[in-house]
Amino acid sequence: MTTTQQQLTPLTLTQLSLHQFTIDLAKPLPVGKQRIEQRSGLVLTATAIQGDNEYQVSVEISPLSGTDNAKQSITGFSQESLEQVQQQLTAALPSLLRQPADALLDFETSLPSASFGLSLLHAKLNGKLDGHSIAPRSVPLIYRAADEPLSAISERVSALACNVHSVKVKVAQDSLEDEIKLIHQILAIRPDLKLRLDANRGFSLEQAIEFAACLPITSIEYIEEPCQNPDDNQAFYQAVEMPWALDESLNSSDYQFEMQTGLTALIIKPMLLGSIEKLQQLIETATEHGVRCILSSSLEASLGIEALSRLATIITPDEIPGIDTLSAFSQDLLASSGKSLCLQLDDLSLITCVKYT
Template identity: 80%
Template sequence: MTTTQQQSTPLILTQLSLHQFTIHLDKPLPVGKQRIEQRHGLILSAQACQGEEHYQAHVEISPLCGLDNLNQTITGFSQETLEQVQQQLVAALPELLLQPADALLDYSTQFASVAFGLSLLHAKLHGKLDGHLPSPRSVPLIYRAADEPLTAVSERVSGLDRNIHSVKVKVAQDTLEDEIKLIHQILAIRPDLKLRLDANRGFSLEQAIEFAACVPLTNIEYIEEPCQNPADNQTFYHAVEMPWALDESLNSSDYQFELKAGLSALIIKPMLLGSIEKLQQLIETANEHGVRCILSSSLEASLGIDALSRLAQVLTPDEIPGIDTLTAFQQDLVISSGKASCLQLDDLSLIYSVK
């Protein structure tokens, strides 16, 4: 088929299927101040044809929701549940079957994870991520597990490759004294490191100011969501001049970019925000105002992390994404990251299939 014929012949969806996965974690992962010990989600698969050419793609759709390790509802992240997403996709697949692949972009949904998943499937089927290999670069995630001694964190920092110059550190998890001690201990081991701090709205304004006043500003790239009340972020900046970033605030359905004093970066979690087109518009607007945009994981499995890594090279090529979250996963999903076990579709529960 010639290039002209390919352009005039639509790519038609000929088979769609939905599988469900559950992966256990070796150690609890932080979700704000909560912890999870399992990751649940869906895989949406598609086969499509364009004339005599056939294409196949898989995407992970895993809203960050459900229950934590204390059986409490996870709050502050995905606004939809996995059950709602599954129900919507089961209803959508028969409507999408035998339609042009562009119907994936036209499908109306209020769920961010569905919008992202459908747009990602469209991009994969059209080969838009094919020339972008997974980036070997990521910003290591440093956090202190429950009841873990500081010495254990120190060992992980000491083990960092010398080519790593930036790490993400979870804060607002313990007492202020311990938080400050953690930062100084990290920098005592690696004074060359730049720190991306993530408070997940864990500090009051007073606590945020006290914390920031006790750590070296020259080593801090920014602190994500420093204050329980986001309206206090500018006051925090005027008090200590520590740059801050937005993360959870972007998840609000009515969020609109607004440049504010001290705003340094947007931490973009595609699974929580929506379609690739929406991400592109937000990134363009932020960059026009000199605000960095950094793609970050929502604790996806390896299939989702691979896609985020490739997408980051397209949308934010000058930034290192925050996708260092696979260490705790016991198994990979469809795409191997090097673990001993990698789940394939045949290993998963088939929810629905149409062809």
């Protein structure tokens, strides 16, 4: 078969499998004001042929939902449950078998994590993520664990590499007094740092203003979702002129970009938003208004983080993504980040496998 003939031959799906994984965390990770000690999700694997060539790729699909370490429902992130995604994909896979890979993009779903996963699977099968650097590009995440002394934060900040110039700091977790002290302590150790603060809608308007008024604004890149009521964000900016960013607001099914006073960045979590095409449209619109777009993890395992790193290089090449969450994972998933144990497909629970023979 000539090269031209092969290019005209569609990439055809010959096998699809769905596995489930659960990974314990070595330390709790913050999800807003909640904490999780375990991360579960799905791995969707596709085999496709084109002429004499066979390709196999896997993607992670892990909505940020379920329960926290206190057995309370996680709120403010994914609207769909892992069970809903599993059921929909299990029902859909037989209909995708023997179809061109483009059918992955045509499948209609209202579940953002499934939509993102299918579009990512399509991109991987077509080599669209190949050849893009996955050199470590990440903004370190700083947060205070429960009952952790401030001295422990100081040690982590002191250990940051000299070429780190931005860090993300979780706020609206403790008392205003302690958090103001935390920010000043970080800057006392590394006055060159620029801080990305993440409040996860944890402050009232009055608290957000009081907090920001005590900080050196020139050291703050922005604060994510400063107010419990997002309608207060502009009033917050008018009071203290601290740039702010949207994160959770993007997760609403009816969200439409609207330029607002003080809005400087969108924190985009692909697993919570949907297909790559939808992400690109949002980024294009926001960029036209001078708003930065930064890809961020939804606490994916290493398979998902590797894909986010590659994707960020392609669609937000001028921004460093927020994907510094793997240190909390006890194991890697298919893609090694250097941990002693990397789970493979045979280590996971098989949900379904359909294939054409």
